[in-house]
Amino acid sequence: MKIKVNSSEVELKDGNQLFVLMKNLSLEEKKGIAVAVNTEVIPRRQWPKHELSENDEVIIIEATQGG
16 A cells, blocks of 8 residues: 655555554654644554555654754
8 A cells, every 4th residue: 555654655565554654664652753644633542543545645743852
């Protein structure tokens, strides 16, 4: 299944849950991450249940420190 992650095409082979994508990107346990699928923000607790579909657009934002 192909999806877009931050405007780059990604092929997801292991499953269609958002958690699988985040695990494949090594972001499943990282703090300060916000995820939106097709402009809808998905809370972390829903990642394991949220199913992705072909051509979904996923935006991943990471909070950073600075001044």
